[in-house]
Amino acid sequence: MKSEFEIIEKIRGQTFSKSIKTGIGDDCAVISKDSKTDLVITTDMLVEDIDFRLNWTIPEYLGHKALAISLSDIAAMGASPNWAMISIGVPEKIWKTDFIEKFYKGWFALAIKFNVNLIGGDLSRTPDKIVIDSIVAGEVEKNKAVLRSKAKPGDAIFVTGRLGGAAGGLKLLQSGEKFEISQHKNLLRRQLQPTPQTEIGRIIGEKNLATAMIDLSDGLSSDLNHICRESNVGAKIYADKIPIARNLKNLFESKNNQTKKDKKSQSSIKSSSPLTLALNGGEDFELLFTVSRKKNFQLEKSLAGKAISRIGEITSDADEIELITDSGKEILQPEGFQHF
Ligand code: ADP
Ligand code: MG
Numbered sequence: 001m002k003s004e005f006e007i008i009e010k011i012r013g014q015t016f017s018k019s020i021k022t023g024i025g026d027d028c029a030v031i032s033k034d035s036k037t038d039l040v041i042t043t044d045m046l047v048e049d050i051d052f053r054l055n056w057t058i059p060e061y062l063g064h065k066a067l068a069i070s071l072s073d074i075a076a077m078g079a080s081p082n083w084a085m086i087s088i089g090v091p092e093k094i095w096k097t098d099f100i101e102k103f104y105k106g107w108f109a110l111a112i113k114f115n116v117n118l119i120g121g122d123l124s125r126t127p128d129k130i131v132i133d134s135i136v137a138g139e140v141e142k143n144k145a146v147l148r149s150k151a152k153p154g155d156a157i158f159v160t161g162r163l164g165g166a167a168g169g170l171k172l173l174q175s176g177e178k179f180e181i182s183q184h185k186n187l188l189r190r191q192l193q194p195t196p197q198t199e200i201g202r203i204i205g206e207k208n209l210a211t212a213m214i215d216l217s218d219g220l221s222s223d224l225n226h227i228c229r230e231s232n233v234g235a236k237i238y239a240d241k242i243p244i245a246r247n248l249k250n251l252f253e254s255k256n257n258q259t260k261k262d263k264k265s266q267s268s269i270k271s272s273s274p275l276t277l278a279l280n281g282g283e284d285f286e287l288l289f290t291v292s293r294k295k296n297f298q299l300e301k302s303l304a305g306k307a308i309s310r311i312g313e314i315t316s317d318a319d320e321i322e323l324i325t326d327s328g329k330e331i332l333q334p335e336g337f338q339h340f
Contacts, residue, residue, distance in 0.1 A: 004340045027076035030145045041137045042073035048129035056173045059099045061192045063106030070136035071196035072285040076215035078205020079140035087122040089131040114198050144205050151212035151231035153316040155290040158308050160197045165190035165245030167281020194285040209299045210289040219282040219336025234320040237312030248274040282337035290314055
């Protein structure tokens with residue numbers, strides 16, 4: 001069976017308008033707007049029981065997440081978000097509840113924070129499950145959109161925030177953890193109500209700080225691989241430099257020490273270490289970006305006080321990602337989330 005990425009590879013590049021600066025293959029498409037500005041546009045779909053479960057979340061968080069994941073793609077271009085459209089298909093049993101009102105409550109709470117205007121959408125009925133499609137468009141100064149394809153050997157690799165939290169939250173939900181009574185609400189929120197790095201993305205774009213950027217939606221190993229493939233470079237990252245989500249370590253230690261009681265939860269949590277979750281777990285919606293040597297100083301100045309970590313360097317070994325650990329080197333395979 002073909003993978004999601006193979007299908008995308010096949011359909012990309014079939015555009016014919018000169019106004020398209022970047023089509024399929026980046027976090028957003030980039031369209032030339034006028035002499036000063038480029039438009040960036042992204043779309044994301046959330047499908048019930050594939051991308052979320054109704055009994056794990058609340059409608060307000062789902063509304064928030066639908067917008068957050070698209071804002072994250074806008075941030076990954078170094079752009080600022082402006083406009084959004086949201087389409088929702090729900091089965092009749094959900095229509096009869098206050099789901100839609102609550103969904104929009106969560107959506108608007110985040111939209112207001114970043115001055116995003118809702119300019120359209122669609123509502124429809126589905127036979128069984130909820131389907132959500134989120135479109136967000138924004139702007140970036142002409143030719144300043146940060147692509148996945150311009151990383152160069154010698155560039156430093158940075159990530160924002162901490163990684164693995166969303167995957168840790170997902171593991172907990174899969175093992176039966178309930179949000180309302182959970183003692184790990186911060187990890188669960190990383191999965192259910194992620195924060196897009198809108199401000200950092202905008203600064204990076206405005207000040208031309210990065211050679212390449214992507215948001216961490218599939219997982220570090222996969223998303224770094226996307227940058228390497230698009231830029232025709234390799235990468236070397238250091239395990240001890242990867243910022244692991246706070247509390248993830250404690251959670252694993254405490255789960256591993258638990259007595260037999262909750263077998264299902266134990267085995268699911270045990271099977272992945274915090275480092276594995278940080279490397280391969282998806283949906284942290286942090287930014288991964290590469291910075292040339294000459295921009296290092298400016299980066300530190302412009303992002304002073306913001307949570308960023310330098311985790312490695314871009315190399316010339318095309319498509320090869322090396323993970324350096326205490327016990328040596330290994331080749332890191334892209335193992336993040338894929339729908340197919
Ligand atoms: P992201 O995780 O950043 O949202 P994806 O991996 O979903 O990105 O998509 C990568 C690229 O492929 C994007 O440019 C996206 O618009 C494009 N793409 C994904 N699915 C399709 C599709 N069904 N038809 C056309 N383009 C698609
Ligand atoms: Mg993305």
